[in-house]
Amino acid sequence: KAGVTQTPRYLIKTRGQQVTLSCSPISGHRSVSWYQQTPGQGLQFLFEYFSETQRNKGNFPGRFSGRQFSNSRSEMNVSTLELGDSALYLCASRPDRGPPYEQYFGPGTRLTVT
Amino acid sequence: GEDVEQSLFLSVREGDSSVINCTYTDSSSTYLYWYKQEPGAGLQLLTYIFSNMDMKQDQRLTVLLNKKDKHLSLRIADTQTGDSAIYFCAERPLSGGYNKLIFGAGTRLAVHP
Numbered sequence: 001k002a003g004v005t006q007t008p009r010y011l012i013k014t015r016g017q018q019v020t021l022s023c024s025p026i027s028g029h030r031s032v033s034w035y036q037q038t039p040g041q042g043l044q045f046l047f048e049y050f051s052e053t054q055r056n057k058g059n060f061p062g063r064f065s066g067r068q069f070s071n072s073r074s075e076m077n078v079s080t081l082e083l084g085d086s087a088l089y090l091c092a093s094r095p096d097r098g099p100p101y102e103q104y105f106g107p108g109t110r111l112t113v114t
Numbered sequence: 115g116e117d118v119e120q121s122l123f124l125s126v127r128e129g130d131s132s133v134i135n136c137t138y139t140d141s142s143s144t145y146l147y148w149y150k151q152e153p154g155a156g157l158q159l160l161t162y163i164f165s166n167m168d169m170k171q172d173q174r175l176t177v178l179l180n181k182k183d184k185h186l187s188l189r190i191a192d193t194q195t196g197d198s199a200i201y202f203c204a205e206r207p208l209s210g211g212y213n214k215l216i217f218g219a220g221t222r223l224a225v226h227p
Contacts, residue, residue: 004156033213043202043217056214090156094213100145100164101212105157 001027004106006091012112018079021109025072025093032074033103034066037088046089049074078111086113120203120218126225132190134221136203139184143205147215148177148188151200160188160201190223198225 005024013019025032034046045058049068066076072093078085088110092103117139126132138146144165149157163170163177163186170177176189190197200220207216 031213035215042219043204043215045214045216048213050212055212058214092157092213098212100162101206102145102147102159102162103213103215104159105149107156 004091004093004104006089006106006109008109009107010110010112012114013081014114015081015083017081018077019081019111020075020077021089021091021111023074023076023091023093023106025074025091026104028095029093029104030072030096031094032068032072033092033094034074034076035090035092035105036060037090037108038084038086043090046076081113083113085111087111118203118205118216118218120201120221122219122221124221124223126193126223128193128195128225128227130193132188132193132197132223132225134188134190134201134203134223136186136188136218137184138186138203138205138216140205140207140209140216141181141184142208144208145206146177146179146186147204147206148175149202149204149217151202151220153199157202193223193225195225195227198223 031050033048048056052068068074088108090108092105094103147162148160174191178187203218204215
């Protein structure tokens with residue numbers, strides 16, 4: 001089975017712009033989560049989707065949003081980019097049934113905001 | 115509260131055992147996970163342990179859990195240069211839903227000849 005894929009892998013944007021990142025989960029996985037990884041804050045949970053519904057959201061401003069499509073692919077959007085949004089954004093998917101609710105991560109999208 | 119702590123750096127000689135330690139705070143966490151991250155890559159799930167277990171062994175990896183002290187460790191036997199990476203401990207609090215993981219800051223493991 002192919003793993004979680006994320007596109008693009010690298011992105012450079014200017015402050016004030018917006019960006020959309022894409023994630024395709026492992027085939028058959030309907031649950032997708034997003035995490036932000038920065039040197040200062042480490043890995044932080046952004047949000048979680050299952051069957052096109054957001055089920056949980058981390059402590060991030062409203063500029064961060066996401067959605068999930070009927071084929072389980074997910075996108076996250078960051079509007080009005082700030083320098084502090086520079087990070088590695090990781091997407092993860094997990095099997096529908098659990099436990100152990102293990103999550104499988106993609107390679108990430110490295111976003112640089114200048 | 116939710117917090118996971120790890121030591122930041124560990125250096126070992128090739129062939130020795132490595133032990134990476136982690137403490138967590140949320141006693142409701144039912145599963146605890148270890149992930150590995152190599153440079154420029156995402157997170158690779160190494161292993162996990164259920165909170166009612168004391169130990170789990172998976173090839174060169176041994177996970178020990180002391181639930182009373184909320185202490186978790188990952189032992190890598192016969193450490194190789196390919197094991198050089200950052201290792202993250204993560205807990206899954208009951209209150210966080212199915213997917214919210216709380217990660218430690220990561221332990222950078224350096225393996226030298």
